[in-house]
Amino acid sequence: MKRIVSLEVNGERHEVAVPVHYTLLETLRYGLGLTGSKQGCDKGDCGACTVLLDGGAVLSCILPVWEAEGRIIRTVEGLAEPAGLHPVQDAFDRTGAAQCGFCTPGMLCSSIDLLASNDNPSRDEIAEALSGNLCRCTGYTKIIEAVELAAGVIRERRTGDASG
Amino acid sequence: MHPDELNAIQAAQAAEPGAGPDAAADGRAVLGLRNRRYEGHAKSTGRELYTDDLALPGMLHGKILRSPHPHARILSIDTSAAEAMTGVHGVLTGDDMPTPFGIIPWTRDEHALATDRVRYVGDAVAAVAAVDEETANRALAAIRVEYEPLPALLDPREALESSAVQIHEPKKEGRNGNVTKHVLLEFGPVDAEMDAADIVVEGEYHFHGTTHAPIEPHCAIARAGADGSLTVWSSTQVPHYLQREIARVLQLDVAKIRVVQPAVGGAFGGKSEPFDLEFCVAALAIRTGRPVKILYTREELFYSHRGRHPIDMWFRVGASKDGTIRAVDARSLLDGGAYASFGLVTTYYSGQLLTAPYALGSYRFESTRVYTNKPACGPKRGHGSVQPRFAFEVSLDKLAGELGIDPIELRRRNFMGTGRTVNEFRVSSNGFLECLEAVEKASGWKEKHAKLPFGRGIGVAGSCYISGTNYPIYPNRMPQAAAQVQVERSGRVTVFHGASEIGQGSDSTMAAIAAEELGVPLGYVRVVSADTDLVPVDLGAYSSRETLMVGNATRAACVKLAGLVRAAVASEWRIPEAGVRLAAGWASERGNGRRIPIAEAFQLAEAAHGTLGSVGHYDTPKDVHGEYRGGTIGASPAYSFTAHVAEVVVDPDTGIVDVKKIWVAHDCGKALNPMLVEGQMEGSAYMGFGEALMEHHLVKRGGPESGLHDAPSLLDYRIPTSLDCPEFVSLIVESNDPEGPYGAKEAGEGPLHPSLPAIANAIYDAVGVRLDRLPFTPDRVWNALRTSRPSSP
Numbered sequence: 001m002k003r004i005v006s007l008e009v010n011g012e013r014h015e016v017a018v019p020v021h022y023t024l025l026e027t028l029r030y031g032l033g034l035t036g037s038k039q040g041c042d043k044g045d046c047g048a049c050t051v052l053l054d055g056g057a058v059l060s061c062i063l064p065v066w067e068a069e070g071r072i073i074r075t076v077e078g079l080a081e082p083a084g085l086h087p088v089q090d091a092f093d094r095t096g097a098a099q100c101g102f103c104t105p106g107m108l109c110s111s112i113d114l115l116a117s118n119d120n121p122s123r124d125e126i127a128e129a130l131s132g133n134l135c136r137c138t139g140y141t142k143i144i145e146a147v148e149l150a151a152g153v154i155r156e157r158r159t160g161d162a163s164g
Numbered sequence: 165m166h167p168d169e170l171n172a173i174q175a176a177q178a179a180e181p182g183a184g185p186d187a188a189a190d191g192r193a194v195l196g197l198r199n200r201r202y203e204g205h206a207k208s209t210g211r212e213l214y215t216d217d218l219a220l221p222g223m224l225h226g227k228i229l230r231s232p233h234p235h236a237r238i239l240s241i242d243t244s245a246a247e248a249m250t251g252v253h254g255v256l257t258g259d260d261m262p263t264p265f266g267i268i269p270w271t272r273d274e275h276a277l278a279t280d281r282v283r284y285v286g287d288a289v290a291a292v293a294a295v296d297e298e299t300a301n302r303a304l305a306a307i308r309v310e311y312e313p314l315p316a317l318l319d320p321r322e323a324l325e326s327s328a329v330q331i332h333e334p335k336k337e338g339r340n341g342n343v344t345k346h347v348l349l350e351f352g353p354v355d356a357e358m359d360a361a362d363i364v365v366e367g368e369y370h371f372h373g374t375t376h377a378p379i380e381p382h383c384a385i386a387r388a389g390a391d392g393s394l395t396v397w398s399s400t401q402v403p404h405y406l407q408r409e410i411a412r413v414l415q416l417d418v419a420k421i422r423v424v425q426p427a428v429g430g431a432f433g434g435k436s437e438p439f440d441l442e443f444c445v446a447a448l449a450i451r452t453g454r455p456v457k458i459l460y461t462r463e464e465l466f467y468s469h470r471g472r473h474p475i476d477m478w479f480r481v482g483a484s485k486d487g488t489i490r491a492v493d494a495r496s497l498l499d500g501g502a503y504a505s506f507g508l509v510t511t512y513y514s515g516q517l518l519t520a521p522y523a524l525g526s527y528r529f530e531s532t533r534v535y536t537n538k539p540a541c542g543p544k545r546g547h548g549s550v551q552p553r554f555a556f557e558v559s560l561d562k563l564a565g566e567l568g569i570d571p572i573e574l575r576r577r578n579f580m581g582t583g584r585t586v587n588e589f590r591v592s593s594n595g596f597l598e599c600l601e602a603v604e605k606a607s608g609w610k611e612k613h614a615k616l617p618f619g620r621g622i623g624v625a626g627s628c629y630i631s632g633t634n635y636p637i638y639p640n641r642m643p644q645a646a647a648q649v650q651v652e653r654s655g656r657v658t659v660f661h662g663a664s665e666i667g668q669g670s671d672s673t674m675a676a677i678a679a680e681e682l683g684v685p686l687g688y689v690r691v692v693s694a695d696t697d698l699v700p701v702d703l704g705a706y707s708s709r710e711t712l713m714v715g716n717a718t719r720a721a722c723v724k725l726a727g728l729v730r731a732a733v734a735s736e737w738r739i740p741e742a743g744v745r746l747a748a749g750w751a752s753e754r755g756n757g758r759r760i761p762i763a764e765a766f767q768l769a770e771a772a773h774g775t776l777g778s779v780g781h782y783d784t785p786k787d788v789h790g791e792y793r794g795g796t797i798g799a800s801p802a803y804s805f806t807a808h809v810a811e812v813v814v815d816p817d818t819g820i821v822d823v824k825k826i827w828v829a830h831d832c833g834k835a836l837n838p839m840l841v842e843g844q845m846e847g848s849a850y851m852g853f854g855e856a857l858m859e860h861h862l863v864k865r866g867g868p869e870s871g872l873h874d875a876p877s878l879l880d881y882r883i884p885t886s887l888d889c890p891e892f893v894s895l896i897v898e899s900n901d902p903e904g905p906y907g908a909k910e911a912g913e914g915p916l917h918p919s920l921p922a923i924a925n926a927i928y929d930a931v932g933v934r935l936d937r938l939p940f941t942p943d944r945v946w947n948a949l950r951t952s953r954p955s956s957p
Contacts, residue, residue, distance in 0.1 A: 045462075075210065092207075099430075101207030136379050
């Protein structure tokens with residue numbers, strides 16, 4: 001049995017018919033063709049499916065899709081800003097924080113959630129914020145470096161905005 | 165390209181610290197710099213496409229029915245109810261694909277779907293294709309399989325001793341069908357040297373078994389063409405071998421099969437052989453006439469496994485008073501699981517790869533791999549050699565302790581340098597001493613070793629690894645690697661190569677080599693890889709072979725074309741060819757300001773020589789190993805070397821080991837991109853750290869759940885999170901190997917090995933107990949402490 005859900009994803013409204021048991025991740029990937037968010041375990045263990053729901057990082061593979069109705073959803077496809085990549089995206093690319101890249105969409109969302117409330121996180125705070133996102137390639141070294149780098153860029157921008 | 169456009173590119177590059185043209189010390193414009201990854205932008209924007217991201221019109225979803233028994237005879241299978249279900253388009257059983265397969269041609273002991281017997285919980289029995297996953301799952305539930313359970317062998321010693329229960333038919337009468345492979349090799353007079361040694365250290369060690377756990381589950385899609393062709397997209401790291409095995413098992417013409425490898429979300433050796441799902445999607449696509457996809461669940465990944473073998477090891481090391489190793493005697497029993505996989509090679513590797521960076525004097529190893537009714541083991545990053553390296557490096561630490569020699573000094577004294585190892589492998593470069601020095605200095609070793617307060621300690625270990633195996637898996641005399649390069653009049657260069665990008669950076673490496681040789685900015689190189697219709701044959705991403713082998717092939721193809729371009733420009737300018745330099749978007753005259761955009765240079769070359777394309781290949785040197793049986797296994801064109809120092813804090817009250825920092829020094833020959841090399845070093849050290857302290861691929865034994873995996877989820881199988889990891893410090897050492905492209909060797913596997921023994925040795929330094937069994941769990945550490953200090957709590 002299917003039902004029609006209405007979702008706001010990356011600034012666009014979608015109405016899509018999906019099986020009633022679908023999760024947000026299944027709806028994004030198989031209903032809307034937004035394949036950037038990944039399925040690694042389907043149990044909420046790995047974090048590859050992490051998206052932003054009203055700005056907060058959530059595991060879309062264990063979120064029934066109806067719970068996302070009426071909320072603002074951002075996925076990896078919607079992280080870039082009008083001027084270009086989000087500083088975290090650029091920092092991941094610059095530091096080599098993405099190797100196989102499968103955990104990257106989720107890592108980016110968790111990082112952006114952290115930086116929205118804390119633009120000068122310590123390494124421990126970054127590790128804490130990313131502890132629900134498993135990476136099997138990097139040992140997290142360059143991922144933590146990337147978030148630090150991005151935080152610096154965001155702080156500089158804020159200073160620039162304030163003084164300009 | 166327009167010169168203005170080029171100027172903009174160059175300006176943008178120059179704005180990035182360390183990435184401007186001519187920034188490398190050796191005058192190279194691209195190689196040696198921390199360039200961004202070729203596909204980095206796609207990965208940070210969610211645009212990279214992995215196999216499960218692909219969907220084809222009319223695509224069906226497949227599912228595989230798996231055995232609930234660790235060992236059983238199949239008496240009957242009734243698929244009629246499943247076949248009659250609405251929405252079910254095809255059902256397969258073992259009878260549909262009776263030809264056995266296996267990655268090693270001498271041990272083809274698996275079937276795509278079991279024919280008469282299942283050998284582990286999870287063995288594939290039947291497969292269905294249906295309109296959606298839900299229908300496919302209902303169809304599986306409707307298949308009736310009648311089993312006759314057989315006694316299961318879950319312990320390798322039982323398997324070795326059992327004659328009543330045989331997991332596979334013996335190859336020859338009178339042999340034990342439970343033995344995959346037995347190897348006994350001796351180099352030099354081991355017994356005499358051991359007798360003559362001043363000191364002998366003996367110990368038993370145990371490696372527990374771990375799995376790859378890539379974050380991307382295996383996935384495959386197949387589509388049958390109306391012309392008899394078959395295309396398979398798979399998250400594989402060996403497209404060429406997969407193409408061959410699909411042809412064999414499905415009895416198709418290999419020329420009609422195309423294997424495409426989309427982006428792979430981690431592999432680590434766990435995707436380096438064919439799996440049941442690839443045969444099933446292919447056969448189902450042919451049967452139904454519709455594309456079919458199968459995606460493993462996370463649980464299926466744990467059962468498919470092919471991870472690192474549990475090994476029981478016995479090691480004896482004899483040395484002189486000054487610490488010189490005189491004899492090493494080793495015995496290993498490998499717990500292989502239900503099928504051979506790469507096990508024949510693993511059995512050799514468990515002994516053959518131990519013979520550098522130290523001169524062993526004399527060496528004997530006896531390794532036996534047995535079948536058990538558990539998920540099959542195979543190659544995991546550092547294939548076959550991580551376990552014995554642990555045992556040996558801990559043995560060296562014990563030796564150093566008994567002799568009162570500093571552990572780093574003991575390793576220095578036994579450094580083999582270059583030349584032949586005791587088992588006759590040729591080592592053409594060896595930066596191990598520099599690695600030792602780097603970690604000694606960076607870690608503050610001299611101030612810390614044996615000097616830190618109780619509970620805090622520091623340990624060292626070394627290792628070596630191959631840069632590709634010298635011979636392919638199926639014997640042939642064709643090249644080991646090849647590339648094709650096309651130069652286009654717009655200024656663009658396209659590299660067609662077979663290497664499998666699995667996150668390690670092979671696409672970036674080949675792009676960088678082309679950019680370097682042909683003088684274009686990186687943004688003007690396009691890479692087409694790992695598609696058997698489009699690129700020359702490559703054997704795949706295993707044994708750390710891509711940088712050295714495909715790198716050499718790519719370089720060879722590019723050098724030919726660069727020669728043609730230089731000749732055309734030289735002729736135009738009426739100067740010698742050697743006076744023309746191609747770099748960073750320009751063809752320029754050396755020692756002179758004259759230059760033209762590279763696109764114009766390509767046009768001059770196309771006008772002079774015709775359409776510009778070339779091929780290059782690489783073949784391994786054939787004189788780098790001994791002539792004894794098995795002497796080619798473990799032979800490589802070049803070997804990498806690594807040293808780690810780990811610093812730990814051990815809580816004696818809880819037994820919890822907190823690894824604070826691991827310094828990793830790795831001799832990669834030449835870092836073609838230091839950012840990628842560091843990434844491999846950090847990722848390797850991380851994986852070894854996880855195996856030392858947290859991960860355990862354990863199958864339950866006894867009781868009603870016997871044969872079931874103990875922890876088949878990413879919650880219960882504990883891979884380290886960002887909170888668990890120590891700090892990793894990468895120290896690159898460059899020895900410039902003559903065989904490697906620009907001197908490069910491997911970096912993806914070697915740096916894993918020393919993590920385990922360095923941590924074990926650091927625990928000893930911290931609290932004075934030896935942990936010879938992995939993993940170092942709190943209860944094991946606490947019990948060891950209680951035994952060593954009976955007065956403490």
